[in-house]
Amino acid sequence: MGMTMTQKILAAHAGLDYVSEGQLISAKLDLVLGNDITTPVAVNEFEKAGFDKVFNKDSIAIVLDHFVPNKDIKAAEQSKTCRQFANCQCISHFYDVGKMGIEHALLPEQGVVTAGDCVIGADSHTCTYGALGAFSTGVGSTDMAAGMATGMAWFKVPSAIRFNLTGKLPYNCSGKDVILSIIGNIGVDGALYKSMEFSGDGVQNLSIDDRLCICNMAIEAGAKNGIFPVDEITQAYMTNRCERKPVVFEADKDAKYDKVYEIDLSKIKPTVSCPHLPENTRNAEELHDITIDQVVIGSCTNGRMEDMEAAYKILNGKTVAQNTRCIIIPATMQIYRDCIERGYVTAFIDAGAVVSTPTCGPCLGGYMGILAAGERCVSTTNRNFVGRMGHTESEVYLSSPFTAAASALTGFITEYKEVQ
Numbered sequence: 001m002g003m004t005m006t007q008k009i010l011a012a013h014a015g016l017d018y019v020s021e022g023q024l025i026s027a028k029l030d031l032v033l034g035n036d037i038t039t040p041v042a043v044n045e046f047e048k049a050g051f052d053k054v055f056n057k058d059s060i061a062i063v064l065d066h067f068v069p070n071k072d073i074k075a076a077e078q079s080k081t082c083r084q085f086a087n088c089q090c091i092s093h094f095y096d097v098g099k100m101g102i103e104h105a106l107l108p109e110q111g112v113v114t115a116g117d118c119v120i121g122a123d124s125h126t127c128t129y130g131a132l133g134a135f136s137t138g139v140g141s142t143d144m145a146a147g148m149a150t151g152m153a154w155f156k157v158p159s160a161i162r163f164n165l166t167g168k169l170p171y172n173c174s175g176k177d178v179i180l181s182i183i184g185n186i187g188v189d190g191a192l193y194k195s196m197e198f199s200g201d202g203v204q205n206l207s208i209d210d211r212l213c214i215c216n217m218a219i220e221a222g223a224k225n226g227i228f229p230v231d232e233i234t235q236a237y238m239t240n241r242c243e244r245k246p247v248v249f250e251a252d253k254d255a256k257y258d259k260v261y262e263i264d265l266s267k268i269k270p271t272v273s274c275p276h277l278p279e280n281t282r283n284a285e286e287l288h289d290i291t292i293d294q295v296v297i298g299s300c301t302n303g304r305m306e307d308m309e310a311a312y313k314i315l316n317g318k319t320v321a322q323n324t325r326c327i328i329i330p331a332t333m334q335i336y337r338d339c340i341e342r343g344y345v346t347a348f349i350d351a352g353a354v355v356s357t358p359t360c361g362p363c364l365g366g367y368m369g370i371l372a373a374g375e376r377c378v379s380t381t382n383r384n385f386v387g388r389m390g391h392t393e394s395e396v397y398l399s400s401p402f403t404a405a406a407s408a409l410t411g412f413i414t415e416y417k418e419v420q
Contacts, residue, residue, distance in 0.1 A: 002252025004160040005227050006195040009135040009249050013118040021159035021256075029059065030134075030244070031113060032147040033121030035103055035360075036064040040081040041141035042122055046148055054089045055151035061093035061112055062086050063103035066360040068096070071367040101332030101358045104128040104216060104300035108208075109332055114238055115230045116247025120144065120153050125300050125382065127218045130227035131211035132234060133248060137225045158224040160195040161186075162257040165202030167266035172416045174310065175210030176302055176380065176400035179217040180271040182263070184281030192222035194258065197251065199229055202265045208237045209306040216301045217382050220278040270415040272378075273398035276386045284403050284415035294325045294377040295408040296389075297401050298356075299363045302380035303331025305338060307401040312344045314405035314416060320352035321411030327369045329356045353408070365389045371396075378407045 003011065003018065011019040013027035034042055039062050054060055062082050067075035079096075086094035093112055095101065104125050107113050115133035119126060122144035129136035139153070147153050163182065183190070196218045198211075206214075211228045218226030228234070230248045238246050270284040297303075297311050308330055320326045328348050330336040336357060339345050345355050362369030363381040371377055371390030376397065379389065384396035397413060406416040 001256055002254040004195060004197055004255045004257070005133070005229065005249050005251045006135050006160060006197065006225060007157055009116060009118060010155060010157055019157045021157055023157045025155055025157060026152055027118055027155055029120060029147050029151050029153055030117040031059055031061060031119045032144060033061045033063070033103060033107070033119065033123065033126060034144050035062070035066055035123055036068060036075070036079050036082055037066045038122035038141045038144065039085070040078045042144040042148065043081055043085045045142050045145035049145065049149070051149040054148045057090045058092045059151065060091050060148055061107060062091055063095045063106060064097070064100050065102050065358065066364065067366055068100055068359065071361070099333065102300045102303055102360055105304055105331035105335070108132060108212060109334060111241040111243050114242035114244050114246045115234065116249055120147050124219045125216050127223065127225045128212055128216040128300065130215040130218070130225050131208060132238065133228060133230035135225055135227065138219060156193070158193055158195045159258050160197050160255070161191050162260045163196065163198045164200040164260060164262050165198060165265055166200055166262070167202050167264045168205040169265045169268055171418055172270055172402045173268050174306070174400045174402060175206060175213035177268050177271045178210070178263070178265065179214045180273050180278065180281050180398060181268055183217065183221050183278045184271065184273070186221055188220060188277055188279045189222040191218070193224050196221065196223045196226040198227070199251070202263070203228060204231060204233065205265060207306060208233060209304045212304065213301055217278070220382060270400065270403045272403060272413060273384055275384055275395040275397070278384060278398060284399065284413055287413040289412070290376065290397070291412045292324060292378050292407060293375040294327070294369060294371065295404050296327045296329070296362050296369055296377060296379040296381060297404050298327070298329025298331060299360065299381040300331065301382045302401050303329055303335070303358070305335050307380065308335060308339050308344055310401040311405045312347055314402065315351040315353065315408065316347040318351055318409050320408050324408055324411045326351070326353035326408040327356065327362060328353050329359060332358055362389060378404050378413060380404050
């Protein structure tokens with residue numbers, strides 16, 4: 001029996017010729033990631049266990065992104081712990097104010113992850129890096145501490161679900177609509193501890209930004225990881241960017257999959273995930289009766305350049321609806337700079353939106369967009385649980401940047417339609 005992409009990467013990092021689903025392995029890590037919320041806990045566990053040195057200062061990334069610039073004293077103390085540890089351990093990939101970005105957009109951009117890597121991160125959306133053909137998954141802070149000390153992690157080899165993609169997305173849809181449609185179909189536990197592996201001719205019609213978005217939300221279907229094959233688009237993205245030489249793994253033709261789903265991208269529609277689970281999806285055109293108070297365009301899911309381009313295309317020369325707040329957050333400082341140089345920031349401000357430096361703030365109800373009781377928000381983030389962005393009586397509707405920006409202009413959930 002052959003192996004899937006994920007199984008091949010895990011086998012290589014475990015020093016084994018073959019692994020099978022359910023097998024427990026110990027694998028070498030190429031990268032261990034933490035942020036300003038999870039790293040302080042990991043540092044405490046690291047020191048409590050008696051460790052005094054990380055296994056490799058170049059294989060650890062600490063990104064201050066959730067509450068930076070610091071929102072309060074507690075956030076400042078957490079960041080201080082990260083800074084002191086990074087300085088003490090001479091961590092190469094430490095990203096603070098002025099250099100930080102939202103971790104899962106920043107690390108691919110900076111070339112810190114590459115094809116064939118085995119990555120763990122103390123953040124559930126670490127599964128993002130599968131877009132580059134890496135195995136990456138979220139872990140707890142204790143596992144992060146062990147990974148920083150030893151460069152190893154234990155895994156149970158996951159089984160896999162294959163998503164065979166064909167066709168090309170409509171002009172008003174993006175990778176976000178694809179993954180929301182999938183989660184709406186299979187449910188939030190439809191891929192529980194499985195690898196979501198994407199393949200087919202349709203892959204070539206998805207940009208790297210689309211793929212990063214899709215893999216980012218694999219966890220919202222319960223998956224261990226999401227992963228795309230390494231093609232010419234991936235290779236072009238990694239060229240002159242990645243620190244390590246990419247290692248390309250391909251699934252065997254006789255690899256075993258628990259299920260195979262056929263997805264025609266041309267039939268995807270602007271999709272919205274209604275409260276209070278990502279699986280509660282409906283077509284945007286069915287939700288015009290839902291008025292909104294706020295729109296957020298950003299996050300590790302949809303704060304990349306193509307997302308900013310979509311927002312600019314829709315908001316430029318227009319005005320955000322009265323009584324609707326629009327918050328736009330480029331995911332990295334480079335994307336923020338590009339938005340400034342292209343004139344996007346001026347257009348956003350002229351439209352009545354606010355533009356922030358990179359932060360995860362509103363996504364997890366931290367700051368920069370907290371909702372009051374009874375308020376509704378259309379957001380390009382990844383979760384819409386009860387109280388996720390503020391009051392437990394608020395509501396979050398997940399969408400693509402196209403739908404979010406169009407909704408900002410009308411004040412109610414609206415699918416984007418190109419003016420002919």
